[in-house]
Amino acid sequence: MKHLKATRKILRGRGIVTGRCKGIALVSQKPLSFLGGVDYNSGIVIEKGHDLKGEFLRDKVLCFPSGHGSTVGSYVLYSLVKKGSGPKAIVNQVADTVVVVGAIIAEIPMVDQIDIKQIKTGYIVEVDGDKGMVKIVGRGD
Amino acid sequence: MKILVRLGDLFGATRLIPIQSTHLSGVSYKHLGDAAIDFLDELASKGGRAQTPSSLNPSSLDQEILVKRYSKDRVAKQQHIIELYKKMLIQPTLTCTPYYVQKPKPTQHLAWSESSAVVYANSVLKAWTNREGAPSALAAALVGKTPNYGIHQPQNRQPNVLIKLETKLSAETDYGALGIHLGKFLKEKIPALEGLRGSDDELKQLGAAMASSGMTARFHREAPSKKEKLETMTVEAKDVEETTSNLCTTDQKPDLVFIGCPHCSINEVKSVARALEGKKVRKGAELWVCTSRHVKEKAKNYVNIIERAGGRVLCDTCVLVTWVKDLGVDTLLTNSAKTAFYAPTLNEVDAILRPLSQCLKTVCRS
Secondary structure, eight states: OOOSTTTOEEEEOEEEEOOEEEEEEEEOSSOBOHHHHBOTTTOBBOOTTOTTTTOBOTTOEEEESOBOSOTTHHHHHHHHHHHTOSOSEEEESSOOHHHHHHHHHHTOOEEESOOGGGOOTTOEEEEETTTTEEEEEEOOO | OHHHHHHHHHTTOOSEEEOSOEEEOOOOHHHHHHHHHHHHHHHHHTTOOOSSOEEEOOOSOOTTTGGGTSOHHHHHHHHHHHHHHHHTTOBOOOOSOHHHHSOOOTTOEEEEOSHHHHHHHHHTSOOEEEEOOHHHHHHHHHHTEEEOOGGGSGGGSSOOEEEEEESOOOSHHHHHHHHHHHHHHHTTOOEEEETOOOOHHHHHHHHHHHHHHSOOOOOBSSOOTTGGGSEEEEEEHHHHHHHHHHHOOOOSOOSEEEEEEEEEOHHHHHHHHHHHTTOOBOTTOOEEEEEOHHHHHHTHHHHHHHHHTTOEEEESOOSTTSOGGGGTOOEEEESOHHHHHHHHHHTOOEEEEOOHHHHHHHHBOO
């Protein structure tokens, strides 16, 4: 049985889109573009050279430094969430309009100003878009 | 409204300000997809209507040629998107060059998306627009206002990088390659290009390219008075040459020669016509000249010359937003650095970048 003391950690940032959820983190250290970088139907990352290439976004708490690329990307994020292939929540280092607007219209929680280097893929996290917090509650054994 | 207020809060706006016009991207079915149609449908049915003059970016097809080459389903979905925008009282101008249709005046506040149009409006026409997203531009259209952050505040309009051009720019492709090169380094910063000359058409290429590889919304043509305090970057001939060379992904013979990214000005249509006068496009070769309906109408005589030579002047669309691969195109020859930059990923085709004269020489019978 692992010690629980080391697992709980609270990262404080800025709430961008309200809402709370709990899920498994999918973490990238590279910016992500929704238009062209993610398959629009399946929600698989297809961006060449991306550290998340081949991963499904479905139901994950997607953590990445910031978005880039076409603003139509906001509609791609909306479309993925509506289809059920999208992430549950977004955690960024720096919010950019494409991702912010996408999260608003998709109605998923979003937090930025988080040091995402503290989160690893597989961690169980709670995202609070109202308080602007990400809580690591498990390390996904 | 929610979108505008949240964006405004995030980026330090103090209030919403009225705008003279909006321009919307997110029109081509190729990029928009099905679920966004539901989103637009909901907005239109709930009574969303434009409160300010609003125009649209290119669609995935024109009404003469491509409309006959795609499946009924694809065509129907594309037309449906345009109908939804029309229902919201947004003008179906279907061009990335709304400034040719309705020229903004200096110091007008706008809410435009389409990065190439944003940079042109800010840098050449001296209007003020942020680099809007497709949904935020739509939100601004429906409310008639935008939050006063970014370029709407004077302190954000000043250059923060000085670019020293130590090379001569001759062809329009040099301007485009320069733009691609700069965009990568600048990201969001605003450059002052000391000593930059160039026609409006050449600056249009520069801006479109810069906005593609980077996130900038504006460039200046003169160095500011306090230039010693600015971060400096030098551009030499080899930077432009290397960028041009890297934008060419193949040396295969092109399947399609494409002129018109951004959409051609009357002047550019004239240049193509002049070069094609008395010549014929080779059998099996295809030449597209893309422009707005507005320009096509005004440049009728030049359009006739191009079409008599065997070229096609298409409105409402362009290569990047349509399914060229489905039309059998694997290699593209263009004079647009923006197209050469995007086509390999957005269209999965190879691209070659050459100035207009060379593009037309390639496509004509010797």
